Amino acid sequence: MRATAARRLRHAIASSYLDQHPMHTAAFIVVGGALAVGALVGLAFVAGPEEVLSRLVHPHLIWLPIALGASVASYLGYMLAYRECACAGSGPDLPLTHVGALVAGGFGLFIPRGGFALDVDALELAGLPRREAQVRTMSLGTLEYAVLAPVAFAISLLLLATGVHRVGVPLSWAVGVPVGTLVALALLRHRHAFARRQGWRSRLAHGLDGIAHTLDLVRDFRTGLLALLGMAIYWAADIFVLWACLALFWPHGSPGVLVIVLGYASGYALTRRSLPLAGAGAVEMMLPFALMWMGIALPAAIVCVFVYRVFNLWLPLAPAAAAVFALRRSTQSARA
Numbered sequence: 001m002r003a004t005a006a007r008r009l010r011h012a013i014a015s016s017y018l019d020q021h022p023m024h025t026a027a028f029i030v031v032g033g034a035l036a037v038g039a040l041v042g043l044a045f046v047a048g049p050e051e052v053l054s055r056l057v058h059p060h061l062i063w064l065p066i067a068l069g070a071s072v073a074s075y076l077g078y079m080l081a082y083r084e085c086a087c088a089g090s091g092p093d094l095p096l097t098h099v100g101a102l103v104a105g106g107f108g109l110f111i112p113r114g115g116f117a118l119d120v121d122a123l124e125l126a127g128l129p130r131r132e133a134q135v136r137t138m139s140l141g142t143l144e145y146a147v148l149a150p151v152a153f154a155i156s157l158l159l160l161a162t163g164v165h166r167v168g169v170p171l172s173w174a175v176g177v178p179v180g181t182l183v184a185l186a187l188l189r190h191r192h193a194f195a196r197r198q199g200w201r202s203r204l205a206h207g208l209d210g211i212a213h214t215l216d217l218v219r220d221f222r223t224g225l226l227a228l229l230g231m232a233i234y235w236a237a238d239i240f241v242l243w244a245c246l247a248l249f250w251p252h253g254s255p256g257v258l259v260i261v262l263g264y265a266s267g268y269a270l271t272r273r274s275l276p277l278a279g280a281g282a283v284e285m286m287l288p289f290a291l292m293w294m295g296i297a298l299p300a301a302i303v304c305v306f307v308y309r310v311f312n313l314w315l316p317l318a319p320a321a322a323a324v325f326a327l328r329r330s331t332q333s334a335r336a
Contacts, residue, residue: 001053025321028110028277033279036309043288043302051299055249067244070237071311077233079103084227085140086119088217092126101323106273108320109313110279115273116141124329131206138210140219144212144271151175152265155258169293170329184211238266238312245307246291247299255296263287263294278313 038112044052083099086092094102106115116137123133156170156177187194191208194201220223243260267287272279284305291301 002202009083025110028112029317031228032109032277032280035277035312036284039281039284040162040288040302040306043285043298047298047302052302055303059248060250061248063244065247066094067248067307068315069242070240070244071315074234074237074241075103075107075316076233077230077235077237080139080230081143081227081234082230084223085143085214085217086123086136086221088220088227091136092123094126100326104320105324105327106320107278107316108324109278109317110321110324111278112276115278118324124167134206135209135213138207139213141271141274142211142214143227143231144235144273145182145218146227148235148265148268149173149177149180152237152262155262159258159262169262169290173262173265185209188212218291241311242304242308245311246296246304248307249300249303255294259296260291260296263296265292266290266293272312280313282305283313284309 063322077253078098079096083094083096084104087094102119105111106118108115111118119137119140120130120133123136124130128136141147152173159170160174187204188208188211191205192214194205194208197205217227239261241258246255246260264287267283267290269286270279270282272283275282287305287308288298288301291304292298296304
């Protein structure tokens, strides 16, 4: 019985979004919800339930519709970046509605291997070879960091130069970004040799090919500009949602933009599209501590992240589910 249950679980996790049974979708939503709620409740007890609940008094509700608008803008920005990254060069000519469905579905709570797994399957079904689909998906992930990491690096240098903030978090970005960039560029020279090997070297080659694809993408002025612009809109809008959620409960003006941006970037060590179940549990655990390390009280950070994840995770759930089911129906119709 246990072996059968384990096989079913492995099948459910490994299955493509086209093969996911509706019961599995519901089960993953329940699991993700339990992880998210459990993480925030656990942190609330650490910070003090009374302190956390006191932050909910007298919210500035004007920020709710503003946060909703910014959340929509973040998806539109990601759609622009996604289309340029997936369709550039010899990529498939995906309709904008199809791109929108892929973007929405990839941020869904019910994808156990993360949204990038959906992207690989979708691009392969759109006509790309499996390898090329993986490279373009990794290129999309590289593009995310290619926009966010330099901004975090610049902010960290500014904070270190002014000395207005504790050293720990800014120093990690000030050192990590240039070192990581130099290592990646050095490894790029050997990616073809890695591709001929097996095991971890072959997997590393896949990631390096994604970086190379991103570099080729940004060398094309029009395509690169649109891709970078779209990703910049996505990050700026999503960070603004977090800032608005903090301003919702902040009595005397919310913290500065630099603090929020660096706290956000530190809390997203892995982006939610790359994390299983859209980062349910992981984001709720990491982001409040990242904001606390940037000087925001933990009770305020917990309440902020709770509301932020309503916009970031729960409100997009219905559109994400509808998008994936629509993609499933269209693909099955095309196969018939």
